Amino acid sequence: MSFFAGYGPLAELALLNMVLAFSQYIVLRAGVFSLGSAAFAAVGAYAAAILATRYGVPPALCMVIALVAGGFFGAIVAVPLARLRGVFQALATLALVQIVLSLALNWTSLTDGALGINSIPKAVHITEAAIAVVVVAYFLHVIGMSGIGRGFDIIREDETVAVSLGYDVRKHHMIAFVLSGAIAGLGGAMHAFSSYSITPNEFGFHMVVMLLAMVVLGGRVSIFGPIVGALILTGLPELLRGFQDYRSIMQGALLMLSITFLPRGIVDTVLGRLRHRSLSRGASAKDRDGVTI
Amino acid sequence: MLAQQLLNGVVVGSVYGLFALGFTLLFGVNHIMNMAHGAVFMWGAFAGLFAVTMFDLPFAAALVIGAVAGGLLSVVLDWVAFRPLRKRNAPEFSAIVSSIGANLILLSLAQQMTATRVMRFPFDTFPIRFYEILGVRVQLLQLVIMAVVILTVVGLVWYLQRTNAGRQIRAVAYSEGTSRLLGINPFSINFQVFFLSGALAGVAGVLIGLVFNSVHFMMGEPLLLRAFVVIILGGLGSIPGALIAGLLIGIVQVLTVSYLSAGMADVVVFSLLFLVLLARPTGLFGSASGGAARVARQ
Amino acid sequence: MSMLTLHEVGRDFGGLPAVDSLSMAAEAGKITGLIGPNGAGKTTVVNMIAGLLKLSRGRVELDGQDVSTMEAQHLSHMGVSRTFQNIRLIKEASVLENVLAGFHRHETTSTLSSLLGLPSAFRERRALLRRSMDLLERFDMADLADWPAASLSYGHQRRIEMMRALATEPRLLLLDEPVAGMNDAEAYSLAEIFRDVAAQGVAILLIEHNMRFVRRLCDHVCVLASGRLISQGAAETVVNDPRVIEAYLGS
Numbered sequence: 125m126s127f128f129a130g131y132g133p134l135a136e137l138a139l140l141n142m143v144l145a146f147s148q149y150i151v152l153r154a155g156v157f158s159l160g161s162a163a164f165a166a167v168g169a170y171a172a173a174i175l176a177t178r179y180g181v182p183p184a185l186c187m188v189i190a191l192v193a194g195g196f197f198g199a200i201v202a203v204p205l206a207r208l209r210g211v212f213q214a215l216a217t218l219a220l221v222q223i224v225l226s227l228a229l230n231w232t233s234l235t236d237g238a239l240g241i242n243s244i245p246k247a248v249h250i251t252e253a254a255i256a257v258v259v260v261a262y263f264l265h266v267i268g269m270s271g272i273g274r275g276f277d278i279i280r281e282d283e284t285v286a287v288s289l290g291y292d293v294r295k296h297h298m299i300a301f302v303l304s305g306a307i308a309g310l311g312g313a314m315h316a317f318s319s320y321s322i323t324p325n326e327f328g329f330h331m332v333v334m335l336l337a338m339v340v341l342g343g344r345v346s347i348f349g350p351i352v353g354a355l356i357l358t359g360l361p362e363l364l365r366g367f368q369d370y371r372s373i374m375q376g377a378l379l380m381l382s383i384t385f386l387p388r389g390i391v392d393t394v395l396g397r398l399r400h401r402s403l404s405r406g407a408s409a410k411d412r413d414g415v416t417i
Numbered sequence: 418m419l420a421q422q423l424l425n426g427v428v429v430g431s432v433y434g435l436f437a438l439g440f441t442l443l444f445g446v447n448h449i450m451n452m453a454h455g456a457v458f459m460w461g462a463f464a465g466l467f468a469v470t471m472f473d474l475p476f477a478a479a480l481v482i483g484a485v486a487g488g489l490l491s492v493v494l495d496w497v498a499f500r501p502l503r504k505r506n507a508p509e510f511s512a513i514v515s516s517i518g519a520n521l522i523l524l525s526l527a528q529q530m531t532a533t534r535v536m537r538f539p540f541d542t543f544p545i546r547f548y549e550i551l552g553v554r555v556q557l558l559q560l561v562i563m564a565v566v567i568l569t570v571v572g573l574v575w576y577l578q579r580t581n582a583g584r585q586i587r588a589v590a591y592s593e594g595t596s597r598l599l600g601i602n603p604f605s606i607n608f609q610v611f612f613l614s615g616a617l618a619g620v621a622g623v624l625i626g627l628v629f630n631s632v633h634f635m636m637g638e639p640l641l642l643r644a645f646v647v648i649i650l651g652g653l654g655s656i657p658g659a660l661i662a663g664l665l666i667g668i669v670q671v672l673t674v675s676y677l678s679a680g681m682a683d684v685v686v687f688s689l690l691f692l693v694l695l696a697r698p699t700g701l702f703g704s705a706s707g708g709a710a711r712v713a714r715q
Numbered sequence: 716m717s718m719l720t721l722h723e724v725g726r727d728f729g730g731l732p733a734v735d736s737l738s739m740a741a742e743a744g745k746i747t748g749l750i751g752p753n754g755a756g757k758t759t760v761v762n763m764i765a766g767l768l769k770l771s772r773g774r775v776e777l778d779g780q781d782v783s784t785m786e787a788q789h790l791s792h793m794g795v796s797r798t799f800q801n802i803r804l805i806k807e808a809s810v811l812e813n814v815l816a817g818f819h820r821h822e823t824t825s826t827l828s829s830l831l832g833l834p835s836a837f838r839e840r841r842a843l844l845r846r847s848m849d850l851l852e853r854f855d856m857a858d859l860a861d862w863p864a865a866s867l868s869y870g871h872q873r874r875i876e877m878m879r880a881l882a883t884e885p886r887l888l889l890l891d892e893p894v895a896g897m898n899d900a901e902a903y904s905l906a907e908i909f910r911d912v913a914a915q916g917v918a919i920l921l922i923e924h925n926m927r928f929v930r931r932l933c934d935h936v937c938v939l940a941s942g943r944l945i946s947q948g949a950a951e952t953v954v955n956d957p958r959v960i961e962a963y964l965g966s
Contacts, residue, residue, distance in 0.1 A: 272826065277805055287786070290883065299830075333521060400866065
């Protein structure tokens with residue numbers, strides 16, 4: 125138990141990061157190159173913190189409202205963003221992060237500016253965070269198995285094929301944005317209820333890079349990708365405690381190495397190898413005609 | 418008052434244009450979105466600063482050293498972050514992720530080197546002198562900056578249009594496959610394009626460092642974000658587009674700061690980007706097939 | 716009335732016509748061949764019919780309805796399906812998942828029930844999986860259902876594309892060089908399947924290089940050279956047409 129006592133806060137952080145990583149995961153899975161999860165998280169976190177500290181709304185309700193607000197915000201920005209592709213989508217979503225950040229810094233009557241919002245009740249502990257991870261992961265798994273998940277996969281791989289099979293790319297991109305917004309809205313609110321205070325700069329470029337790194341390192345197809353990515357990137361700084369100064373350098377190097385040498389991410393690569401091995405074993409017993417390995 | 422603000426906007430905007438030019442050049446030729454371009458800019462500014470503070474070199478030498486440092490860093494970046502991906506035929510997504518990683522490393526190194534301090538050019542780096550032109554107070558530095566930007570752009574256009582190497586670069590931008598068949602060496606083209614791109618960032622770094630008299634490890638980030646707006650307004654890969662849009666953003670920003678509030682500048686600039694994308698998904702001057710949805714009949 | 720009719724269709728690239736004044740038709744229940752030397756514009760024709768390329772001139776009709784400007788997504792829902800000359804699959808996904816993607820047109824579960832994971836979504840998935848397995852058996856690939864598409868041979872990957880196209884249950888099937896890179900035995904086993912599909916009333920437009928294959932399979936053949944129709948008719952007549960011989964030998 126002492127082990128958990130010492131690492132409790134770290135585990136809680138890892139779980140909360142998983143929720144946010146799911147938000148980044150779902151857009152990348154759908155072939156949407158959005159870097160906007162940090163903006164959605166900021167919307168959720170500020171909505172929850174303001175409601176809880178100024179209007180005394182109970183935390184659970186705040187989190188539901190944050191989820192809806194994030195999803196709603198995702199839906200609004202999806203209207204222009206779903207028309208864009210690739211690089212343009214990435215740039216436009218980065219601009220979105222910057223707009224939200226500037227508003228959080230400068231709309232002081234609402235957000236208290238750079239000081240942030242303090243004395244938020246501590247309502248999220250390790251249990252609540254774990255429940256959120258399981259629930260979000262379950263829904264993402266279900267969606268992944270459904271026709272919508274198939275649409276995401278084929279749109280990500282080849283948009284031309286997708287339209288030739290009758291998939292509505294715009295609709296799928298919109299759905300991905302709404303899901304990403306809702307999940308990040310929830311994740312942001314949970315972050316607020318876990319850490320007593322929030323400041324605008326937490327939702328800036330640093331968060332964008334962290335979430336992207338988690339999903340790239342972990343993997344973009346399997347639901348376990350963002351889970352593993354968040355675990356590694358939350359735990360790594362602890363392992364490197366003596367090397368505080370080199371944390372960002374390690375993170376940057378990890379990002380470069382994984383996208384170059386493990387472009388599919390750890391989980392998807394490992395799952396692919398395992399599947400191939402079990403299939404080969406089955407096939408060698410039977411007929412291997414036509415199978416080129 | 419308005420004329421004064423417009424002048425300030427044009428000066429800042431022309432440096433934005435210079436910075437965005439290197440960014441858009443890389444995209445136009447190599448289809449690479451270099452998210453570490455802001456870090457190259459920042460290191461260029463540091464190189465220029467050290468040239469002045471450590472070796473007592475004059476302003477002009479600082480500019481050259483900033484350009485060379487930016488250029489070389491950019492070439493190293495290509496070797497470390499982009500070439501391994503090109504060899505593997507990785508998608509454009511990979512290059513963005515890889516350069517985000519490189520950006521993080523370069524920022525972190527600068528942060529440690531300077532212990533997060535803001536550094537300044539010595540007082541006498543550039544003579545402070547004012548002129549009255551048509552009722553507008555013009556600083557000598559502003560005139561020099563505009564002259565440097567104009568000379569750099571003219572030099573770049575001359576290089577691309579008139580020299581053999583420049584023609585090869587444009588051939589690669591037009592069609593990489595065809596140019597390889599014509600015997601153009603992609604290694605040398607990449608070297609030149611990355612060097613030029615980094616050198617432009619380095620010059621812009623020294624200039625911005627002087628204008629605001631502050632050089633620090635985070636100075637590249639706001640510029641990179643503005644460069645996104647500039648190149649989307651101007652059209653990815655378009656040189657005149659980058660310059661015009663750079664000026665426009667500089668003016669919009671200065672006017673917002675003086676007539677609304679300093680904090681609103683970012684909101685206005687980035688909302689402008691959103692509005693443009695809403696109206697024209699490929700940017701104001703972009704070609705038809707830029708970043709818009711590929712789902713329609715071509 | 717023909718299932719597919721092209722009226723004086725043309726398409727320019729950079730001012731030069733890649734396809735010009737092409738009029739032809741494909742009948743329901745028949746296999747129509749579209750042949751021609753490399754660069755004749757065959758794939759351009761397919762892309763115009765399938766909704767990926769704009770027409771510069773003329774019009775395309777599906778069952779009498781003008782579909783010249785309809786987008787690919789809607790054409791798919793109208794019953795147009797296709798395969799690609801350069802195989803385009805979800806490489807890491809299994810054979811079964813790839814085929815499953817073709818059933819999109821027949822999905823009835825609402826977006827909301829898919830998002831919430833309501834039982835109707837799971838029921839539909841099971842039903843579609845069964846239908847996918849039926850297709851796999853018909854193409855003799857049931858054993859390979861769980862293999863990642865990219866790990867299989869060229870011939871198998873072409874079959875996956877065909878199954879995916881058939882999963883949409885098309886009225887018009889466009890096959891862009893479906894047997895390229897296959898040996899004769901493989902090609903003729905597919906030919907049987909094409910005949911079956913056509914016999915169910917589907918109009919097939921087959922683009923092919925292999926003359927022997929076209930002669931054995933097609934009811935009607937159109938020959939394209941430099942973007943123009945130079946001959947059409949029964950396979951035997953067309954092959955002996957001096958203009959066709961010249962176009963092939965000349966290239």
